[in-house]
Amino acid sequence: MKKRALITGITGQDGSYLADYLLGLGYEVWGLVRRTSLDPMLRLGELTKHTGMHINYGNLRDSGTLRFALEESKPDEIYNLAAQSDVGISFKCPDETMEINYHGLGRLVHEAVRVRPDVRIYQASTSEMFGKTKPPQNELSSFQPVSPYGEAKLLAHEHFVKGYREKHGLFICSGILFNHESPHRGEHFVTRKITISLSKIKLGMQDSFSLGNLEAKRDWGFAGDYIKAMHLMLGRKTPADYVISTGISHTVREFVEAAARALGINLSWSGSGLDEVARDDKGKVILTINKEYYRPNEVHHLMGDSTKARTELGWSPEVTFDGLAEMMAKADYERLSKLR
Ligand code: NAP
Ligand code: G4F
Numbered sequence: 291m292k293k294r295a296l297i298t299g300i301t302g303q304d305g306s307y308l309a310d311y312l313l314g315l316g317y318e319v320w321g322l323v324r325r326t327s328l329d330p331m332l333r334l335g336e337l338t339k340h341t342g343m344h345i346n347y348g349n350l351r352d353s354g355t356l357r358f359a360l361e362e363s364k365p366d367e368i369y370n371l372a373a374q375s376d377v378g379i380s381f382k383c384p385d386e387t388m389e390i391n392y393h394g395l396g397r398l399v400h401e402a403v404r405v406r407p408d409v410r411i412y413q414a415s416t417s418e419m420f421g422k423t424k425p426p427q428n429e430l431s432s433f434q435p436v437s438p439y440g441e442a443k444l445l446a447h448e449h450f451v452k453g454y455r456e457k458h459g460l461f462i463c464s465g466i467l468f469n470h471e472s473p474h475r476g477e478h479f480v481t482r483k484i485t486i487s488l489s490k491i492k493l494g495m496q497d498s499f500s501l502g503n504l505e506a507k508r509d510w511g512f513a514g515d516y517i518k519a520m521h522l523m524l525g526r527k528t529p530a531d532y533v534i535s536t537g538i539s540h541t542v543r544e545f546v547e548a549a550a551r552a553l554g555i556n557l558s559w560s561g562s563g564l565d566e567v568a569r570d571d572k573g574k575v576i577l578t579i580n581k582e583y584y585r586p587n588e589v590h591h592l593m594g595d596s597t598k599a600r601t602e603l604g605w606s607p608e609v610t611f612d613g614l615a616e617m618m619a620k621a622d623y624e625r626l627s628k629l630r
Contacts, residue, residue, distance in 0.1 A: 534594070546568065
């Protein structure tokens, strides 16, 4: 019998990599897809034609659709990747964020245990839950979230992951993943915004772009490496939570520099604060600072210690920071040069 996996958020960055990986392992993959006005299947591409791939229309806000998807797919494993995943937007839409990121998991778990009490569930928790906690952060660090997104994910982790595991014996675990990126990354996250903007500038399709806080530090890895850890967690004898990270952090400014290097753009910085700019080799301003992109409250430094995952799961990341920036910059450059 083929193993069956249900992935919520299959149309997102991680969902697309995970579906591909599980299909490659011989799984039957079911994806929960919400109705959108534009084609939500773009990232899945040819995978939608795979005989092992099935789609259920549904929404984490709607228990009935979850029940139906669970009854139809009868999954051995559930990967709950669906979320309002944009931290900046969560300050503007806190209720929606709580509704999907916290109550959504509650609905899913409640329905899942009725359909299949021995199901194994992966919850997409996040380093954003650490918030102000000093790095390096690991499974024993305290949580001090500063955004509605981080708060909703922490509540989901405490109430539904730890709660159902400890009180009801459910196999459910949190992957506390640090930032991970790829050519499939949403276009409003900072790394992808940078690689798209620099590619367009290089191709003469755009003059300049703006960013917010250049000094924030993140521990950036490759999504294709991180989804393997999700699968490893559900293969353990007993459920546990794991930090997944590279252990190395860089500033947003360093990501701009790495992506520019990959595209052969020589940057020079001048000015400070909101007046800082970056120029290209010809002295043309290509990057300015806009306070619109600063957040009401910022997580300044995330850097994970993933010793537990490396030891117990045998997991480690393969793609380096420079390799990631180059992969993303070159993918955008090639895609856009065909469109031009
Ligand atoms: P993403 O690209 O933004 O994908 C989010 C997915 O959730 C999309 O498929 C989206 O569908 C779906 N979704 C949103 N609201 C939904 C709803 N109400 N019902 C059903 N589906 C809904 O996010 P990602 O980067 O792949 O991240 C995957 C998960 O990991 C998220 O839970 C995120 O919070 C968490 N996480 C991500 C990172 C990271 O660095 N990437 C780090 C830590 C944790 P549409 O296609 O229709 O929008
Ligand atoms: O790329 P970001 O929007 O990612 P952020 O906020 O770290 O959240 C991502 O990682 C979390 C894991 O820690 C996930 F849980 C979450 O779902 C998401 O995937 O911003 C990164 C940094 C921030 O400090 C932000 O202030 O970049 C800074 N930044 C500077 N200028 C900007 C911009 N961020 C965005 N999105 N856009 C800018 O123009």
